[in-house]
Amino acid sequence: MKQRTLIHGVILGLFCLGFGLALALTEYVTHDAILARAMEDRQNSLGQVIPTAIHDNNPVVDTIQMQDAAGRELTVYRALKGGRVTGVAFEVFGSGYAGKMKFMLGVDAEGRVLGVRVLSHKETPGLGDKIEVKKGDWILQFAGLSLGDPPAEKWAVKKDGGRFDQFTGATITPRGTVAAIRSGLDFYAAHEAQLLEVN
């Protein structure tokens, strides 16, 4: 009996070892490609929130490190034209229906939204994922808005008395998105001088 138990343990252990090695190898082979894809995604999303017309530098490498309201390290990508900061882009976070949602928010030097795109989320396919620009125009409506336009109390979904539509079957996702964008604009307003300073 002891002998048999040992054999089972060894068999299970060998399978774990074999597949563990295979997984490690796959991870090793794909590691660089996955990082490169993530970098391309970031460049693409940055291009969508900072129009190329407003900068003559490369915002992906022209960054400053700051701390956001929650104390997180935040990388701010800056668009410069003629030596002046014309816009900044940084990540903002919101809580959705199924966890954290991450956005890239672009803000111009007057504090208006240049654009916002979702970077990652775990929202329900077919319901909450309409925040993706591929699946709907909803996220585009924020361009040009600022903290005063609409007024602060209207920065909410319609269900909460604000001006932004929720989706059929999903209110929490747009609510979290609106709150995230608002927090980004608050961050911009609080640190405007530092963000626009050219060093």
Added chain:
Amino acid sequence: MATPGYGRIVRDGLWENNGVLVMLLGMCPTMAMTATATNGFGMGLATAVVMAASSLMVATFRNYITREVRIPVYILIVAANVTFVDLAMNAYMHELYKVLGLFIPLIVSNCLPLARLESFASREPVLPSLVDGIFMGLGFTLALTLIGAVREILGSGTLFADASLLLGPAFKVVEMRVMPADMGVLLFILPPGGFLVTGLIVVGKRMLDIRAGKGIQMAGAHSV
């Protein structure tokens, strides 16, 4: 038990012993991923790939996997295959990954691959097991696409919305609007709609089978 012929394996996988409609397995991804036909189709295909690879591996090693440790070994193999697919797609098929990536980790929670490993791949030679994995996976795809289509038409008024994101721009033609969006019944996109539609399609399938005089075979369907 003699190894069934390939025609039998194909018919079982697609229809007569369909993983969702007869064995009622894999209900978690079935409910979660069938709000639209496109999502159901994508989830089905990803599952079929994992099932084919897992069945192949289990059948290859079937003489070395002892009864006592077979379940952990199967889970290990399914989970490893899911991770292989996840990493490889992320690295080399990134556009597709952006659409399907959400579904792939969910395959681990599907007990249909596990059931086929236990009841087929662990007993049969490599090639029939591979065919079984492929066609059980395709049967799963068929069921999910069907449930997704019904829920999508009733809930959102569209059919195959966003298919071009999953399959490429050429598939823009299959995207249809069947009726105006505000006529959609929200219930069908939400989880209760998933149960209702799945139940009705199971009933529909049985009625078809009974009409064709094959109703007795239902009793032979095994569940795990």
